[in-house]
Amino acid sequence: MRRVLGLALATLLSAAQAATLPSQAVLSGTCCPGAVWSPDSRSLLFLDGPPARAATGIYQVGVGGGAVTRRFSSVAFFSPLLRWAVRPGTGDATTLERLADGRRFTLPTRGADVTWNRTETRLAYTRSDTTGNFDRRLTRVYVADVFGPPRQVAALYGGGVSGWVNDQTLLLSGKAQPGERDRELFTLNVRSGARRSLGRALSFRGVSLSPDGAWVVYYVAFDSKARNGLWLRPTNGGAPRRLDAFGSYRWRDAGRLLLIPLRPDGSPHEVREYRVQGASWRTLGDLGDQVRQGDWSVSPDGGRLAYLSARDGNLRVLNLP
Template sequence: MKRRLLTAILTGTSALAATLPSRAVLGGECCPGTVWTPDSKALLFLDGPPARASTGIYEVAATGGEVTRRFSSIAYFSPKLRWAVRPGSGETTVLERLADGKRFTLPTYGADVTWNDAETRLAYTRSDTSGNYDRRATRVFVADAFGSPRAVATLYGGGVSGWVDGDTLLLSGKSAPGNRDRDLFTLNIRSGAKKTLRTALGFRGVSLSPDGARVLYTISFDSAARNGLWLQSTTGGPLTEINDYGAYRWRDAGRFILIPLKTDGGAHVLRQYTVRLNAWNTLGDLGNQVRQGDWNVSPDGKLLNYLSAKDGNVRVLTLP
């Protein structure tokens, strides 16, 4: 508590931060869970009757204006909108390349998939369906586009956190069902080389930087020495404890934005950490709060959208 109070004094609280101007681009509490298009020019969201004529994925420009339907079918779309992933009622999931409609199938049993940055390769998991989660076996599979899957790892109480690069996964989980602690580790799917980055009771909010060079994660309910928000290189090396707590998103490869936990009902503040400088600066406050952690930074790092707790509108602001 003393450390967090000192951090607030040094970096500024909501009382000292200027309110950042934002604009409502969607209203009527219609649209939680909006996501950015790859070009950072628009937001996508799921909607349907009675607000829209039919159910689909809709789009609104980051500046607001007319809402149009982008996709008529419901699916998991890849981050760069190159693929539609459509789980079936059984084991088969259909993956469709949107450029030409070409399809292939994988036995994911309804699970979504995690794409590498080029969206030429993917990973997914299949877990036991009974027993304590901490002891359930989770098998990690990888496949190239239009290729056959192969198992690369078995974890207990864990899963895939993302792709570090085209050949390397970031995973977390226990190596044996009876273990207390989990490992956060990288796995090269070609060579099988494994590197453990950290060991703890559990990892939350695991977030890779856009270039895969660094990872942010939270440890809680462990020892005092382990608990906290941490920054680490994905090649290993020393840890950096981030002396604050809250929700975080990467802005670009060298900066992330954090909204500190608020317990007094005040406006949420945007704080920015620059890795190279090991330093914070306060960007401003929102004038109200984010509802249910629903906020994201655009892929180009210039804009931020959030669901307003005050009126339920989706708002967009330009980041300083």
């Protein structure tokens, strides 16, 4: 009897997990693709302007909907913690402004955004040749402390910066020589110069570091059977794992990866969760809808998911189980 009850309970739990996840429209009218979360997970920020708004700027709306207010009156690349505004100029120089006090410094990024470490005290950027096939373009990687001068730490072809593993270590991909077939995914200690190779492939797609920098997930396609697929591997050089899945993915937190599998038949998108510890999948539920053009994101606290509805173009928010 106990075994029968246990199986029945497991069946009920599985059904509950696969149920449609209730969501709420917080913005309507197809105005706002590319919305991003505020650092405190309480609101979503988006770019808008006339005719919907009186002036162009960065606006915000709460996770429960309601009033829309203007957060920033100017348009810039804002850092993830909203501590910095990165404002490209007309030439090589880009101005970085600390929003707390308005203090500024410049870097020659040629109008590109920068990649911040988690504390936003250090950054990285690249400068690439502007002509020729991307696979053969030389890219130079620079790092700088805030208010400090830049320093070149690497040169590679057909690649760039994927993120900061920690305050001293970058995750990079690219080729050592322009004529090579394969790219290398590797970590680089910007102080000591120490490198650790994490893999080689024709190309690394969707490279994404876990919030703590301990894991990296990426996809390989159009390569050999042994290399193709969705991969998860520790950045300390441990053995990789091939995940039996295909779709769009985001980190929920340091130990959980969310994935929305491809549904070419037009059926509602499911949300699946992979737990790094235990190497197990579970289905959280479906959206009763599809995500438009891969436009979805997870709140920094891991509690909510926002997506652009393919059905009506509204920005919707749901609570994750």
